[in-house]
Amino acid sequence: MHRATPSTSSSSSSSHRSRRRQLTREQLLKGLQILGPVSAPLPPELPPSPPASRESSPALGLKRRHDSEAEQGRNSKKPRVSAASSSSSSRPRPSPQTRPPSAAAAAPSTSSRHEPSEDGEVKEESPSGPSVSPTVFTFMPVRRPRRGDNIPTSEWDSVYEKCFAKARMLRFSALARVAAAHPSTSKEYKPLRIPPNPNSSYAKHSLLIARLELIDSLLHFVYGLWCKDYSARQCYRAAWRTVNEFLQLTKKKLLTESHDEREKAFVGLLFMLDAYILGRKLRYQASILDKENEQKYNRLHIQWKAEKAQAQARAAAAAQASSSSSMSNMLPSPASSNSANSSNSTPLGGHGTPGRNAGADLDAQPEVTRGPGGSERPPPPAHIHIPVNTQFILDRRSQASGLVFASLHMQTAQQHLNLAVMARHFPRTLARMMFSTFGPQDEHEPDFQDDDCELFWPTQAISGEGLGWVCLMGMAMVKEFGKEYGYQGVDGVVPRLNGEDVHGFPEPRFIPHTR
Numbered sequence: 001m002h003r004a005t006p007s008t009s010s011s012s013s014s015s016h017r018s019r020r021r022q023l024t025r026e027q028l029l030k031g032l033q034i035l036g037p038v039s040a041p042l043p044p045e046l047p048p049s050p051p052a053s054r055e056s057s058p059a060l061g062l063k064r065r066h067d068s069e070a071e072q073g074r075n076s077k078k079p080r081v082s083a084a085s086s087s088s089s090s091r092p093r094p095s096p097q098t099r100p101p102s103a104a105a106a107a108p109s110t111s112s113r114h115e116p117s118e119d120g121e122v123k124e125e126s127p128s129g130p131s132v133s134p135t136v137f138t139f140m141p142v143r144r145p146r147r148g149d150n151i152p153t154s155e156w157d158s159v160y161e162k163c164f165a166k167a168r169m170l171r172f173s174a175l176a177r178v179a180a181a182h183p184s185t186s187k188e189y190k191p192l193r194i195p196p197n198p199n200s201s202y203a204k205h206s207l208l209i210a211r212l213e214l215i216d217s218l219l220h221f222v223y224g225l226w227c228k229d230y231s232a233r234q235c236y237r238a239a240w241r242t243v244n245e246f247l248q249l250t251k252k253k254l255l256t257e258s259h260d261e262r263e264k265a266f267v268g269l270l271f272m273l274d275a276y277i278l279g280r281k282l283r284y285q286a287s288i289l290d291k292e293n294e295q296k297y298n299r300l301h302i303q304w305k306a307e308k309a310q311a312q313a314r315a316a317a318a319a320q321a322s323s324s325s326s327m328s329n330m331l332p333s334p335a336s337s338n339s340a341n342s343s344n345s346t347p348l349g350g351h352g353t354p355g356r357n358a359g360a361d362l363d364a365q366p367e368v369t370r371g372p373g374g375s376e377r378p379p380p381p382a383h384i385h386i387p388v389n390t391q392f393i394l395d396r397r398s399q400a401s402g403l404v405f406a407s408l409h410m411q412t413a414q415q416h417l418n419l420a421v422m423a424r425h426f427p428r429t430l431a432r433m434m435f436s437t438f439g440p441q442d443e444h445e446p447d448f449q450d451d452d453c454e455l456f457w458p459t460q461a462i463s464g465e466g467l468g469w470v471c472l473m474g475m476a477m478v479k480e481f482g483k484e485y486g487y488q489g490v491d492g493v494v495p496r497l498n499g500e501d502v503h504g505f506p507e508p509r510f511i512p513h514t515r
Contacts, residue, residue, distance in 0.1 A: 141432040141454040149444055156231035160510070163224030163448065166490050168507065170217035173493035175502040177210035190502075192494060201486040211257065212487055214505070215266055216478050218243075218250050221508045222273060223448055223471035228510055230444060230468065235284035238513035240277055246505050247274055261416075262425040262481065268417025269474050275409035276458065276467045278402045283464025284514070289395060296386060297377075304380040406461060419457075429476040433457045443468040451479060 179190040196202040202209050225239050251270045258264045422430040436454035438445060443465060446453050455473055459466035479487070486492075 137427060137431040137435070139428045139431050140435055142452040143437060144445075144447070144450070144453050146442075147445055151231075151444060153231045156227045159448070160224040160227045163220040163227065167217045167220035167224065169490050169493045169496065170213045170220065171505060171507065172496045172500075172502060174210045174213035174217060175504060176494040177206050177213070179502060181207055181210075194495065202492060205485050207257070208485060209482075209487060209492075211254065211266075212478055212482050212485075213493065214250055214253070215270070216475065216489060218246060218270070218273075219471050219474045219478070220448075221246065222277070223468065223475075225508065225510060226468050226471065228512075229280070234514055235280055235464070236510070236512055237281050237285065237515055238511035239509070240281055242506075242511065243277065243508040246508055247277075249505050261421060264416045265421050265425060265477070266474075266481075268413045268415065268421075269470075269477065271409045271413035272417060272458070272461075273467075273470055273474070275406045275413060276461045276470050278406040278409070279461030280464045280467055282399060282402050282406065283462070285395070285399060288514075289399060292392070292395075296388070296392075299386050300380045300384055301377060303386060304384050307384070410461060426477050426480050428480050429455070429473060432476060433473070440465065440469075446472055448472060448475060451476070 176190070176192060179188055180192045180195075182189040184191075196206075222243060225236070225243065228239065229235055247270065251267070251274070254263075254267050254270060258267055419430070432453070432455040436456055438454050438456040440456065440459040440463075442456065446455060448471070455476060456469050458469040458473065479489070481487075482489075
């Protein structure tokens with residue numbers, strides 16, 4: 001047990017007496033004057049201070065610092081200069097425009113130092129691009145009554161007609177604005193019969209409005225063809241081929257005329273549209289090719305079976321010839337012919353002959369079953385061939401190249417159009433997808449003319465579905481982007497006279513063929 005020394009006992013007794021001594025009112029007031037005025041307390045919403053960075057772990061063989069040295073190191077750390085500088089260490093970071101000068105000046109030095117971090121703490125690095133505050137969703141989609149999946153074909157045909165009528169109007173208006181934007185000396189120049197108000201956004205941003213109308217037109221064309229597909233539960237590949245030229249020309253135009261991230265999001269949209277069209281064609285064509293492949297595989301097995309039968313017949317003939325030859329050379333003597341147990345007699349039937357064993361070896365390959373889908377037969381030998389025609393090769397070539405292009409298109413699409421881009425530039429459209437009760441199977445539910453209903457982020461392109469979701473999302477993006485420029489859709493198009501048309505960007509059309 002520790003024994004108290006005289007020095008420690010005296011100090012404890014003196015401190016005990018000082019605590020018992022009563023202070024007068026004048027002494028208390030004098031003490032308050034020495035402290036000075038008390039500053040206002042920190043606000044309650046101030047984030048907590050970041051944990052103090054730990055010094056590097058000492059090398060092996062070195063002693064840890066004493067507590068007094070550690071306390072001195074903590075007291076020597078630079079204090080917080082302002083609430084804004086302390087909050088910069090917590091996410092989200094403030095934008096450079098709103099950062100105080102002190103924090104802005106300290107940012108380069110802070111990022112240049114390589115300070116050790118606490119266990120489990122990821123060191124924050126300065127962002128390469130401008131910092132963006134998180135999206136605050138101020139819009140919630142409207143939940144409409146469900147229509148169900150028993151919509152009659154006549155209603156889908158009506159939607160198809162409406163989409164194509166709007167698409168034609170938007171296409172003509174877009175190309176007319178582009179022609180009117182050419183210099184008057186150009187042979188492609190064609191002035192508008194009814195020019196817009198010079199002070200309107202349609203006059204100030206005519207080429208931007210033309211691009212929006214072109215994208216809107218393409219989306220309506222594609223959605224109309226998708227309605228035909230969905231109502232028949234088919235994929236009319238011939239109709240989708242008519243979209244390709246319009247789509248490629250629109251992509252080329254946007255690639256050369258889009259400047260910022262928001263405009264390039266539509267480039268990603270068109271690449272996504274292209275990938276989903278290819279995915280739909282590939283998925284439905286795969287069912288047809290799978291049946292054809294199974295038929296060809298059956299023919300290979302039939303030919304293989306015929307070859308094995310021929311081999312068995314040849315083996316049997318060889319065995320019979322060998323048996324006859326041996327019997328003629330080994331005829332029994334008259335003395336031994338009466339013996340029932342003659343050792344020189346040969347049994348009939350050719351048992352043990354080489355031909356019999358070769359035929360048995362051909363039939364010795366077992367079949368491997370794969371459950372309810374049928375049996376997975378072993379492949380025939382490589383020398384078994386069957387003839388195929390040109391269409392057989394073209395279909396499989398198209399299938400393989402389509403899969404390659406769909407993958408490349410999706411890689412490009414996700415670079416320009418993703419959830420982060422949607423949150424920064426299309427928060428209303430993103431809210432319609434995030435706060436949605438729809439699932440991937442509800443592609444038929446939304447009305448393409450409804451600007452407030454729920455949507456759904458497109459499903460995987462390889463499933464063959466989701467093209468309708470891409471069109472609906474794109475239409476919402478066009479309206480949200482165009483609101484800043486007063487875009488009115490079909491209500492603001494250039495009027496078209498009967499028979500009047502402009503060249504370029506051929507219209508898609510419906511062709512009811514699945515090949």
